[in-house]
Amino acid sequence: MSKTTYREAIRGAMRDALRADPRVFLMGEDIGRYGGAFAVTLGLLAEFGPERIRDTPLSESTFVGAGIGAALGGMRPIVEVMTINFSLLALDQIVNNAATLRHMSGGQFSVPLVVRMASGGGRGMAAQHSHSFECWYAHVPGIKSVAPATVADARGLLLAALKEPDPVFIFEHALLYPLEGETEDGVPMRIGEATIRRAGHDVSLITYGGTLGKVLQAAEALAAQRIDAEVVDLRTLRPLDTTTILESVRRTHRAVIVDEGWRTGSLAAEVSAQIMEGAFDSLDAPVGRVCSAEVPMPYARHLEDATMPQVPAIVGAVQALF
């Protein structure tokens, strides 16, 4: 166990992987000399050199596609896309190639590619740098998606992603980079496992990524009102750990899903449907959702705050179930 930040935990995991496996290399915009738009890769160029820490031109589709090709060719690329909004420029390569090649080739080829990107709002970056499209990625079979919400998960899920034979997408909420916490070595993490961050009896609060902190705060506020909330952190968005979700709901009989994505067609909608299908008889109240308001992310702080899920809204959604 060692104390560090979310940002440093990712950097440390990549450094360890680069040292351990000569096939691992990094590629992305401004990851080398600049040190990464969020300073995640700072210092790696000096240690590993420009062959393995590759600054790319602003060609998202091609450097993500080149990551797919390099993975096909025997490498273990880690591609950084600066933000989830920019990743839309690479969606052709991701959805049409990365996700399909194994199946479309009848199992002849695999794409062991890791793609990391920053997501989420709360930084005054307005409508082209702040969204949460994680559910679009989670929609696609053939790729796996994870959203580390803690410092330990930032390291553990990245190392787990590098062990996967298929493409893994890592969504790092940009507000989490300075988060302090501890990493754990020992039992390696596995993709596809949710975890209980707070045990409780009265309601399951299900979330992932950047909203975990707010959900834990809401749980404390609810405790003061004698509502004992359980907090489930999905960690992996595809494949969803429905077992952990359903077991929690069967214990608490109520559920609220907190998701920074827009409500319509959200990951929260999928989790809600899974609960209806798998734990309907256990429910004492309708499943609730707290999602982002259905607007492009606004710039002004008060408007942005009003857009995103906040603690009072989470508390209110839970109270409405009782």
Add this chain to the structure above:
Amino acid sequence: MATEMLALPELQRDHALKLLREMLLIRRFEEKSAELYTLGKIRGFLHLYIGEEATAVGAMQALTADDRIVATYREHGQALARGISAGAVMAEMYGKANGSSRGRGGSMHIFDASRRFYGGYAIVGGGLPIAVGLALADRMLGRACITACFFGEGAVAEGEFHESLNLAALWHLPVLFLCENNRYAMGTALTRSESETDLHLKARGYNVASRAVDGMDVLAVEAAVREAAAAVRSDRVPHFVELRTYRFRAHSMADPDLYRTRAEVEEWKHRCPIASYAAMLRAEGLLTDATWKEMEAGVATEIAEAVATAEAGPWEPVEDLTRDVHTPREAMQP
């Protein structure tokens, strides 16, 4: 020296006839495919290569067994010229479990790991970044092979074309870009979509050496691609060859072919890469009626066997529908 001089003509003759046979195999395979499509044996899209045989066959001569190939949705020609069996391709188009992709890919997605054939890509331009990445892996792992990337002239309008040429040149990657310019992106004529129709000039903007060659002349294609491939191999930088060709059939079986004149198609058919090459071989005394008949018979047998393989192939069990969406962990290389 004397022995070499004596051996050369025989070698030349064998090679000359090999080119003809490979082109003929593609032609007859495509004709049979069209027939089977109308019979409902092949479904979905079917993009025929008829007219373009000299480009795949000529280019493939320049590649070694270690080289990698990336192709498009009109890739039967490349697959057959690379030595993938006609049976595996036909069975794939039938959707059978003995097809090259176990019936998951169809006509547009032929893959063969053993032939280092990395697939047919059906999003125009989508294969170029893959080729760049394969070459990047080879560069980083110090391998000597090169990656040949086939694409149509329609891909030149896509951003990925420009990004890929730039990145391959910037990073000194051994990619051989082979642009099959058949003059129509589906129904859009080159002159209606590009401000500069001399496509190989575009590569120069990225510091990529380039040339254009008559894609209806198999020997010219072979010579140009051999030269370019040798340069990629030795200098470890990309090269670009524009192969000027023409498809005699419609874009796909669904295309009524309304955007070009009969006269234009007929004019190009007079330049048929197979007929013109066969005539040249006859004039050189390298091809006789008997050899031609024998070749046609051999090709007919090979295609009949391919169809039989496809007909006899089993259907993938529906229980295996989701097989290969993900890789079994035990199948992953450590």
